[in-house]
């Protein structure tokens with residue numbers, strides 16, 4: 001084997017269609033490889049006639065690290081003159097865009113390598129940046145762009161029948177501005193089928209009907225036709241978007257959010273009664289304040305001691321009856337979801353919603369409010385029992401994203417946050433071939 005062929009095999013430059021003619025080390029730990037382009041394309045980009053070789057230019061680009069050291073390729077790129085008088089192209093370079101994208105400072109294979117290290121080996125941006133001898137910002141931008149390419153790879157959205165839609169706050173700014181929220185789209189199909197875990201499909205800025213509708217509209221027909229169930233929280237914009245964009249999908253309101261809504265009302269009721277009976281906000285020693293936590297816990301999870309304390313707290317004052325009644329409904333709601341047989345659960349839930357949707361006695365303002373809002377969403381609440389789809393896994397993914405946000409960066413840029421989340425939880429590993 002020729003020496004250059006040996007070097008090209010070791011450095012895999014052979015795969016780039018270039019051959020090493022010289023090499024050098026610099027004082028900054030980098031290996032420089034000087035390469036000729038093999039079989040350069042000499043045809044004019046405009047008229048496609050072969051040009052006349054004029055000279056060469058040196059294009060320096062970062063490539064894969066070699067034996068642990070950052071590498072720079074110096075590609076000797078031929079320049080040609082088009083001699084077709086009718087063309088007007090003048091001078092042009094041999095096309096090496098298969099090796100490195102126009103104006104890029106890094107070979108294509110290095111970009112793929114960077115994303116692989118981050119996804120498969122969970123390497124940090126700074127570790128990857130050090131391996132390739134590039135700056136943090138450069139590597140971050142390259143990885144994010146590559147992740148976007150992989151995330152939109154054909155086939156990545158195949159097979160989604162159960163779509164989870166959720167929202168969460170990504171930027172903790174004052175107020176509730178739409179821009180501090182993201183709408184999170186998750187594939188729940190593997191959960192419902194029992195074949196795997198949920199997968200982050202995408203995230204879009206904002207929390208609005210438009211955020212979801214625009215995303216659904218941008219997918220192809222076959223994706224939209226396949227969706228049977230969309231689980232969501234109580235936000236009505238998502239329900240409207242689902243109804244408008246998807247013909248065959250049922251909207252399901254997630255049990256987590258229904259229970260959460262009831263828990264909120266129970267808490268407001270407890271605070272109100274607390275204030276009415278003690279004349280101040282809850283403090284240690286107040287009977288209702290003392291039971292604020294067991295009140296929200298599933299009764300089956302309480303110890304006998306906690307149950308006794310709960311009972312005596314609720315019975316400590318006559319006016320506590322409002323809390324007792326709201327509490328009983330809250331537990332009934334949880335029990336309906338807990339029914340082993342989904343049909344029994346559905347009947348129990350329907351009866352409960354019907355009972356509290358109107359005619360709740362006075363003095364139970366929070367319960368009356370809860371009854372009205374749940375009744376308005378009864379179709380989606382009851383649909384849960386037919387489909388068994390829950391956003392629980394969406395919450396779990398949110399938890400991971402919260403954690404992700406907590407580390408280091410603070411993500412002031414939403415796109416960076418979205419793409420980093422995709423790298424982290426998007427299941428991109430199977431689609432890396434798209435690079």
Ligand SMILES: [Zn+2]
Nearest residue numbers: 044047082087
């Ligand atoms: Zn030409």
